Amino acid sequence: MTLRVPSWRFWVLALFVLFMIVPVIATGLFSVATRWDRTLWPEGLTFAWWIKVTARSAFMTTLMNSIWAGTVSVLVSLVLVVPTTYLAHTRLPKAKPFLEFLSILPFALPGVVLALGLIRLYAKVPLPLINTPNILIAAYVIITLPFMYRAVINSLESIDTKSLTEAAQILGANPLQVLLRVIVPNIMPGVVNGSLLVFSAVFAEFVLANLLIGTRFKTFPIYLVEFTRSDARQASALALMSFAIAWLIALGVLWTAGQANKSRQVASRA
Amino acid sequence: MAATTNKSRLAWLGLTPFVLFAAAFELMPVVTLVRSSLSGGAGITLDNFARALTPNIIAAFGNSLYLSLTTAIGGTIFGTLVAYAIVTSPNAMLRHAVTALANVTANFGGAPLAFAFIITLGSTGFLTLLLGYVGIDLYPGFRIYSISGLGIAYIYFQTPLSILLVIPAMAGLRREWAEAAASLGATKLEYWRLIAIPMLAPAMLGSFFLLFANAFGAYATAWTLTGSDVNLVPVQIAALVRGEVVLDPELADALAVLSLIIMVICLFAYQHFARLLRRGQ
Structure with a gap:
């Protein structure tokens, strides 16, 4: 050597x-x-700074708020995107370019612009929207649409939805059963992959949380930014936690993407 | 026949929840901004845009375009070099590890990242101290809280994104081609100029436009690092949203529409090159 x-x-x-x-x-x-x-x-x-910052009640509250926002956004996104994409893919190919457009547009919508648009549109509407977590969840579902739609449509395109649907119908399944018990299990790795991407993006989101509801519903990134201005040591503990969470989710995303690829290869070989 | 029409009508009906949701929270906000930015005393007018372009706002656009341009070019070039190093590395473990690192760090951004750079390159940061020991004084010539500091933080999240965008095109670049070109008498430079760069161009241009949009819309990193010290378009819009500046909603709308136009152009360009790339493979 x-x-x-x-x-x-x-x-x-x-x-x-x-x-x-x-x-x-x-x-x-x-x-x-x-x-x-x-x-x-x-x-x-x-370990003093870690103990100090995690002992505050606001720490648990903001962490829980962010986990809650991530979970609810994923659920709303799943309920809206999965059936719609399945319907468009199997029955309404004409609707696909329109869905494609809606799911790519959020890439061109900076957080500050979407926040401004939502406030200008709903500030005077007597609905429980502005200054509540509802509007935040709605905005999160929109900005993460590219991730969820891509994941679901790629999975659907990799399986033979037509044969699966027909087989299930012959066996007497109604449309809802076909979707939930036949299609969804087959696209599961892709759906989990998309859900993790949505959760990760929502968990780390700062701009919309800051501009749409401010201090009324504090998320973890908002808590972190407050500390960067007041106590750098405690902020660094929070920043490291954010990195660790993003890192864990990213590994989950990589792993599920590998699973989705594997099932795709199996499907194409079959 | 009647049954099938009914069924397909029913299918279209199934799209309504999603379409209504997207209309309410995606399309209508944009339409509201565009309409309001064009509205004035009498009918459609470009008045708000003319009013919006004060020296301060023009400077914000200048800074934002400069930051987006430099970090998109820097991120794409550095990302392409790293992607090439990954793809041509003989060590499979190294290839997987560095690709996974890019996948993870592409998700790092916003407030935690900005703070990590204060710790690393702030006036008493780790790297600042380290460089001080070897006789290189960063401060006061450089400040992490300035536009060049912001540029370094942006390159951090731009580079891994570019790697992930360019790597698939690299796989199409076959090793045999370099050998074939060499055996036909081409120099290394000619190989790059005539074969490799044209092959990689769509991926690199696609990466450039996506990175440009990514930087142009970024707010959290800039806000955490510099507050409103560095005059950028998203910082200006956010200030108007918070009502920190004189309340003039149409002005904010005009600014938002201007940045929307820039973002949409970038997105179209990215889509165009992504399509070229798919066709090439």
């Missing part, structure tokens, strides 16, 4: 990996450092 000069590939990959992990590791270290602003390495290690 002779020592050789690392190739350009090594430097490019090393630079990328360092760039991606140094800020995260620095945040993690900062959150357990007694003091770290004049020495190269933290002067001491402590």
Whole structure:
């Protein structure tokens, strides 16, 4: 084994990996450092900031609020998108370009613009919308439409919906049974994949939560931003938690995407 | 026959919940903004747009376009280099690990990321201290709370996204082609100029436009890092939404419509190149 000069590939990959992990590791270290602003390495290690920030009642409230918002957004999105996409795919191919358009448009809608549009439209309407979590969930379902629609339509296109539906009908299943007991189990990996993407995006969302309801319904990212202005150490513990959650969900997304691919390959071989 | 028409009518009826929801929370808000931005004393007018383009707002558009342009170009070039390094790496474990890292970090953004950069490159940040030890003083020449600091934070989430967008096109670039080109007497430069770059161009251009839109609409990172110190379009719109600035709703609507136009152009361009790419494969 002779020592050789690392190739350009090594430097490019090393630079990328360092760039991606140094800020995260620095945040993690900062959150357990007694003091770290004049020495190269933290002067001491402590869990005090973690204990302090998680002991507050607002910590649990905001964490629960974000988990709740993510879960409800996923459920509403599933109920709206799965049957609609199935219907369009199997019965109404003419509706597909329209759905396609609706599910790509949110990419062109910055959070600030959607928030402004919703406020201008509903501020004076006597419905429980503006300043309630309802409007936030509605906005979340819209901005995550690209993820859910893509996941569901890709799964549907990879299975033979026609034969499955006919087989189930011959066996006496009604349309709802066909959808829930035959189609959904077959597209499950894709649906779980889409749901995780939706949850992840909603959990980390800041702009809409900030502009649509402000302090009345505090989410985890809002709590974090408040701390970045007041206590950097406790903020760093919260930031590391956000990274860990995003990381866990992203691994789940990767894994379910692998599962969806596998079932696709099995389906195409069959 | 009558039964089938009835059935298909019933099927269309099945779309109504979704269509109503999208109309109420996606289409109508946009229509409201467009209509209000065009409304004035008498009929349709571009008055609001003319009024919106104050020196301050023009500067915001200048900053936003500059930040989007530089981070979209930087992210795409760096992302393409990393993607090429990944695809051509002989080590399968390394390939999977770095791709997974890109998948994970593409989801990092907003407030936690902005804060991580304060910890890393702030005035007493880890990297700032480290560079100080080797004799490189970042401050006061550089500030993480400035537009160039913001650019570094944006490159963080732009690069992995670009990697994920470009990698599929890389797979189409066969190793044999480089060998074939070389055996026909082409230099490495000629191979890149005549074969590799044209093959990768649709993916790189698609990545550029998606990254551009991604940066142009980003608000959480900018807000956490710089508050309203750096004058950007989303910061201006958010300030108008909060009513921090003089209450002038039509003005905010005109600004929102202008940024919508930029986003829609980027999205169309991205779609165009994504289609080219699918056809090429």
